[in-house]
Amino acid sequence: MDDKERIGDTSVTEMKVKVSQKLDSLNSLIEELKKSSDEIGAITVFVGVVRGTREKEKVLRLEYEAHETLAPQTTEKIISELKTKYDIIDAIVEHKVGTVQVGEEVMYVLIASKHRKEGRLALAELVDRVKYEVPIWKKEVTEKAAYWVENP
Amino acid sequence: MTVIQVKYFGKLRELLGVKKEEYTVKEGTTLADLLASHIPERHPAVSKTWAETLFRTIKGEMAQNRNGIPVLNNYLVIINGKSAKLNERLKEGDELAIMPPFGGG
Numbered sequence: 001m002d003d004k005e006r007i008g009d010t011s012v013t014e015m016k017v018k019v020s021q022k023l024d025s026l027n028s029l030i031e032e033l034k035k036s037s038d039e040i041g042a043i044t045v046f047v048g049v050v051r052g053t054r055e056k057e058k059v060l061r062l063e064y065e066a067h068e069t070l071a072p073q074t075t076e077k078i079i080s081e082l083k084t085k086y087d088i089i090d091a092i093v094e095h096k097v098g099t100v101q102v103g104e105e106v107m108y109v110l111i112a113s114k115h116r117k118e119g120r121l122a123l124a125e126l127v128d129r130v131k132y133e134v135p136i137w138k139k140e141v142t143e144k145a146a147y148w149v150e151n152p
Numbered sequence: 153m154t155v156i157q158v159k160y161f162g163k164l165r166e167l168l169g170v171k172k173e174e175y176t177v178k179e180g181t182t183l184a185d186l187l188a189s190h191i192p193e194r195h196p197a198v199s200k201t202w203a204e205t206l207f208r209t210i211k212g213e214m215a216q217n218r219n220g221i222p223v224l225n226n227y228l229v230i231i232n233g234k235s236a237k238l239n240e241r242l243k244e245g246d247e248l249a250i251m252p253p254f255g256g257g
Contacts, residue, residue, distance in 0.1 A: 048257050066256070067161060067249055070230065095256060107257055127257065135228075135249075136256030137162030148163040150226075150253040 017075040018094045019066045019136070023108055029092050033112040037089050040112045044119035046127050048107035050100050057142040064097045064106070067135035071095070074134045078126060086122040088113040093126070095136060154179055156246040158191070163252045167202060168195050177242060183229060184221050184238040187250075188214065226253045
């Protein structure tokens, strides 16, 4: 993690994307979004949780790593595209790296919008695109083996 | 000679047992040369797995396109923050990131 200190330099605007060892509290993120505009009528939230099984094998933990600069940059770019596409007001993405235990929360995605409909559409697309387009990797450690998981 | 920095992630970092390396290559060396020769030559114990992981292979031989350039599996190479082609020539000070398929979320 030799580039860790550079994470904060990747965005010229307010940092709405965080890839780090610790997630902020969900409530604080909701409050942050609410403060950004009085036009917000909906905050739509996705919480990713570490599942305890893999095809009947018991999962012990997941180990995540990310490209320290490209992961936040790519996510910022996706958010800015979705702002235009769905006319949402703002979004936050936080993703954990390092070791994450079963049952722990690993990713928060929040969309602030005027109405619920565009919020739901933008949320679905943003969650998918974080999985497929952002340079983050995970190793699943089960009782029997360890696997690098590639999103299909 | 040209000095470049290479970073590995996920499965590749684990395979090579190193996160970052420096390579000194001749002028005109391409990204394909680095991936298909220089890196596996420095890591002979895992060179076969490296080639099979990174490149499309047919019966253990690296597949090539009509220009004689090997074909990557679903791997991505970034040079100085931008997606790179295999026939690209490496330049002094280049920073490469070799990235397996993503698995976030």
